[in-house]
Amino acid sequence: MTEGRLDRKRRLRRRRRFVFFAILVVMAAAGLYFAFGIGGSEKPQALDEDERIVPTTVADPTSPEAVPPTPEVETQVTPPLYFSGTGTWTYAEPANDTIAGDAGTLLQYDVAVENGLELDATEFGAFVNATLADSRSWTAGGAWRFQQVAEGAGADFTVYLASPEQRAILCGSQNTTVSCRNGDNVVINSARWITGVDHWDGTLETYRQYAVNHEVGHRLGHGHEVCPAEGELSPVMAQQTYQLAGCVGNAWPFPDGSTYVSGPAGDYNGPDLPPDHYIDQ
Structure with missing residues (x-):
């Protein structure tokens, strides 16, 4: 090659x-x-129609359009019924002119219920009347008689059913938890009237009887007493709204119609108060 x-x-x-x-x-x-x-x-892979990303424009955060509108929400809170009083009063008309009790000093009283509580003045007046006229109440000792009178008839004291706010005004105390007596004002706290207290070992009706007798007892000059011994009947002048302290709840000063149930003098919540101003029970 x-x-x-x-x-x-x-x-x-x-x-x-x-x-x-x-x-x-x-x-x-x-x-x-x-x-x-x-x-x-x-x-990049192709996207289906429903997967495609639609371009968006980012709004200026300072512009009104950048902040979504806040929906209007109903925020009004309805207060408990017993806080809805108006500070005005409806007086109960007495059903009759009957005097409760056979002997002793006659005290006349009228009854007022704060408007706005949706509690009937006539019903409350009848309850107070029946409680004070009961043979186990303060007439049993023979020292007192009671008569319900109309507004403006010169009552010796007034039994009020008041909201906690008005209770503070009538009693001159910011303690809105319990009932009170201040001078000629015998004030039943509507919060306690409606709900009672959890530790009460009786019915709501007997608690209400206790509240009336206790505060009227202050008007009659009785001070606070305490439970005498475990398992015994509580004195009506014990502060049973705070505690029973081992006693059995009791609504009456003379539970058997003749014998006054008493205990040692004293307060569960502090020193004794002046006899004309019991701010709590």
């Missing part, structure tokens, strides 16, 4: 190698393009 023919074969082999190498380079580049897209980043 001549030298010219050998030279041509060498050049042919070099071209074949170059073409083969070029093909490999092109194939590799095409694979990278389809796998990652131009520039080497991953090519």
Whole structure:
């Protein structure tokens, strides 16, 4: 073989190698393009219509449109019924002019219920009348008689059924939890009248009788007493709204109609108060 023919074969082999190498380079580049897209980043897949992201415009946070409107919400809170008094009063008309008790000093009283409490003045007046006329109440000792009179008839004291707010005004005390007596004001707290107290071991009716007898007892000059001994009947002048202190709850000064139930003098919530101003029971 001549030298010219050998030279041509060498050049042919070099071209074949170059073409083969070029093909490999092109194939590799095409694979990278389809796998990652131009520039080497991953090519995003097409989204279905319901998956496409709709471009949004970001609002200026200082503009009114950037802050969604606040829906109007009803925020009025209805207070408990016994806090809804108006500070005005309806006086109960006495059912009759009967005097309760056979002997002793006659005290006349009238009865007033604060408006707005939705508590009936006539019903409250009848309850007070029945309590004070009961043979177990203060007439049993023979020292007192009672008669309910109308508003403006010159009563010796007034029995009020008052909201806690008005109770504080009538009693000159910010303690709105319990009932009180202040001078000729015998004030029954409507919060206690409606709900009683959890530790009371009788009915709501007997608790109400206790509250009336206790505060009227202050008007008659009786001070606070405490439970005499575990398991005994509580004196009506004990502060049973605060605690029973081991005694049995009692609504009456003379539970058997003749014997006064008493205990040692004292307060459960502090020193004794002046006899004309019992701010709590």
